[in-house]
Amino acid sequence: KAGVTQTPRYLIKTRGQQVTLSCSPISGHRSVSWYQQTPGQGLQFLFEYFSETQRNKGNFPGRFSGRQFSNSRSEMNVSTLELGDSALYLCASSSAGSGANVLTFGAGSRLTVL
């Protein structure tokens, strides 16, 4: 079955702009998590959606937001971009039940803010 698909794979924005990233989970997976990956901080949890509801949220400012649609696809948005938002944004999906903590990651969306 198809893996987790993230689009776009690469994007360049300037400070102050906003960006929307998309994630299509594995078919049947209802949970989608987002992580920010940087060389200095590693993987930091942004938020998790399950059945269109935000179930968990990390310690990121309100400029970072997300949503999930009825088909489990998810988007995350970052408004008023800052240089420090440059990172690889990873999406991961998981199934319910005993596999809930087994994440399948996408290839990521690499955001560069100039």
Added chain:
Amino acid sequence: AQRVTQPEKLLSVFKGAPVELKCNYSYSGSPELFWYVQYSRQRLQLLLRHISRESIKGFTADLNKGETSFHLKKPFAQEEDSAMYYCALSRNSGNTPLVFGKGTRLSVIA
């Protein structure tokens, strides 16, 4: 709050030598522990989870609750083991996010 510490940023070993990647965690409850791996130009993927008690690609990891550790071990390193390894923890409820350590880059020298 949960925290995962991987004390080594980089670990270099010779091919055929034993490998131990350290992971310590802080969490007062009953955790679920994982190792994830990212090979060059590949996606981050699950290597093993402690509840499975499996050996994957020759790697094993034992949860030591007394020492709050979950070290990853392999008796004989191979060149293809070179990768970035992340230890991760979740509260054992299936409804909480994974917290990752900052990772250890393993370099196996031929």
